[in-house]
Amino acid sequence: MKKDFLTLLDVTAEELQALINRASELKIGKDLSACPLIGKSIGLLFNKTSTRTRISFQTGIYQLGAQAIYINTNDLQLGRGETIEDTARVLSRFLHAIVIRTYEHDTIITLAQNSSIPIINGLTDLHHPCQALADVLTIQEKKGRLKDIRIVYIGDGNNVANSLIEAAQLTGIDLVLACPHGYEPDKTIYENARSRGARIKVVANPAEAVKDADVLYTDVWISMGQEKEIERKKKKFEGYQINKRLLSLAKPDAIVMHCLPAHRGEEITDEVIDSPQSVVIDQAENRLHTQKALLEALVK
Ligand code: CP
Ligand code: NVA
Numbered sequence: 001m002k003k004d005f006l007t008l009l010d011v012t013a014e015e016l017q018a019l020i021n022r023a024s025e026l027k028i029g030k031d032l033s034a035c036p037l038i039g040k041s042i043g044l045l046f047n048k049t050s051t052r053t054r055i056s057f058q059t060g061i062y063q064l065g066a067q068a069i070y071i072n073t074n075d076l077q078l079g080r081g082e083t084i085e086d087t088a089r090v091l092s093r094f095l096h097a098i099v100i101r102t103y104e105h106d107t108i109i110t111l112a113q114n115s116s117i118p119i120i121n122g123l124t125d126l127h128h129p130c131q132a133l134a135d136v137l138t139i140q141e142k143k144g145r146l147k148d149i150r151i152v153y154i155g156d157g158n159n160v161a162n163s164l165i166e167a168a169q170l171t172g173i174d175l176v177l178a179c180p181h182g183y184e185p186d187k188t189i190y191e192n193a194r195s196r197g198a199r200i201k202v203v204a205n206p207a208e209a210v211k212d213a214d215v216l217y218t219d220v221w222i223s224m225g226q227e228k229e230i231e232r233k234k235k236k237f238e239g240y241q242i243n244k245r246l247l248s249l250a251k252p253d254a255i256v257m258h259c260l261p262a263h264r265g266e267e268i269t270d271e272v273i274d275s276p277q278s279v280v281i282d283q284a285e286n287r288l289h290t291q292k293a294l295l296e297a298l299v300k
Contacts, residue, residue, distance in 0.1 A: 003298055004112045004119045006105075008129040008166035015297075016170050020137050022293040023286070035065025036296055040096040042066055046122065047073040048101050048224045052260060053122045053130065056287040057099050064295055066096070073102065088114035097299045103225055118298040125159060125225060126186060131259045132163035133290035135217075136171060138283040142255050143214055147172035151257075152213035152250070154178050154206050155240045155267050156233075157185035160219040160259050165189055169198035177202045178209035180236045206240055213250035217257040218242050218267045234266070243269045247277065255279045 004010055011019065025031070042061050044054060054070065061068040073079065078087050084107060091098060092115045100108050101122035112119040121129050136146065143149050151168070153161055157179045165185055168175040169192075177185060177200070184190070184202050193200055203209050210216065221237040222230055242256060256268075256278040264270050273280060 002116060002118050002300075005129060005294060005298060006108055006112060006119065006121045007127045008132050008163050008170065010129070011170075013170045016133075016136065016167075019133060019290065019293045019297060020140055022296065023133070023137050023289040024141075026292050027286075027289040037061070037096070037299055038065035040066040040299060041094065042068050042295070042299065043091060043095045043098045044068055044070040044100075044122070045073050045076070045098055046070070046101040048103070048123065050101060050122070052284050052287050053099075053101060057122070057291055060288050060292040060295065064292060066295075066299070069095070073100075084110045085114040087111075092116040097295070120294065120298070123159060125223070126162060126189075127166075128159040128163045128259070129166070130287065130291055130294070131160055132167045133294065134283060134286035135164065135257065135259075136167050136173075137286045137290050138257065138279060139173070139215060141282070141286075142279055148174055149214045150174045150176065150212055151215040151217055152176045152178065152209050153217045154209070154242055154246070155218045155237065156221055156223065157183050157202070158219060158223050161185045162189045164217065165193050165198065165200055168200050169193040169196055172199070174199040176200070176209045176213075178204065178206040178240065180204065180240060183233075183236065206246060207249060210246055210249045213254050215255050215257055216242055216247060216250055219259055220261070220263050221267055222263070237267070241267055241269065242272050244271055247272055247275075257283055260284055 058068040088111045097118045099120045099122045103125050105124040105126035108121055121127055140146055151173055162185050221233050258280045262268055
């Protein structure tokens with residue numbers, strides 16, 4: 001049976017740990033010459049821009065011996081009204097997996113339901129599970145463990161925040177989210193995680209939230225597709241910035257994470273993102289290793 005990766009909860013806690021362990025092996029060059037996906041083709045269907053996800057998948061797929069076929073979905077017949085269902089059925093005959101980046105999460109559910117090949121979520125408005133894989137590896141590397149590590153996420157309760165909640169649910173990470181009223185993470189994802197015993201809470205005050213933080217995490221205030229909301233959101237998010245003052249309230253050895261791209265001067269200052277406490281570039285690099293581990297596990 002094919003297995004999709006639409007949300008982080010498509011893997012169990014044990015599978016997540018195995019992916020992280022395998023990514024660490026790949027990172028240090030284990031099986032460097034092995035090409036487990038030789039002769040295979042993996043489609044990258046994107047209709048939002050991307051630097052990290054696109055390039056890390058393309059290079060990772062090549063390193064595993066397969067070819068990546070990148071296409072902007074507007075260039076498919078989808079853009080002229082062909083259904084997702086027919087697209088899924090046909091592409092399943094050519095490709096061995098699809099990585100898709102799009103707006104509505106329901107689109108990738110429909111794609112997955114009508115495909116006989118694995119579908120990997122490269123970001124939707126609701127989830128960013130590949131980012132969460134790299135985040136978990138980065139925290140494991142920097143802090144030596146996951147359980148009881150306190151992440152304080154400051155800002156928009158968006159796709160990145162939702163996937164972090166699922167990461168907390170699977171790993172025992174202690175997650176506090178400081179979000180302006182009306183911009184909390186998805187209620188269903190949050191309540192599902194709480195009901196399964198995840199240590200997560202949502203608060204409004206960043207300065208209170210940041211106390212005892214091992215990790216400070218943020219993301220842009222305006223996600224792709226929300227450009228019309230710029231002025232309204234900017235007002236709402238004043239004060240939800242990781243700056244030197246906020247960082248000084250966390251543990252002295254706290255690390256700073258950001259999925260990137262950053263809007264410097266909005267959710268984070270130059271001073272903090274460029275400081276020795278920032279691990280954002282290592283975090284970005286880990287996209288490559290974790291996604292290679294994921295492809296190895298899913299693509300048959
Ligand atoms: N973090 C991330 O997904 O970056 P891109 O939008 O550049 O892919
Ligand atoms: N929340 C951001 C993440 C970008 C990687 C967005 O959806 O635009």
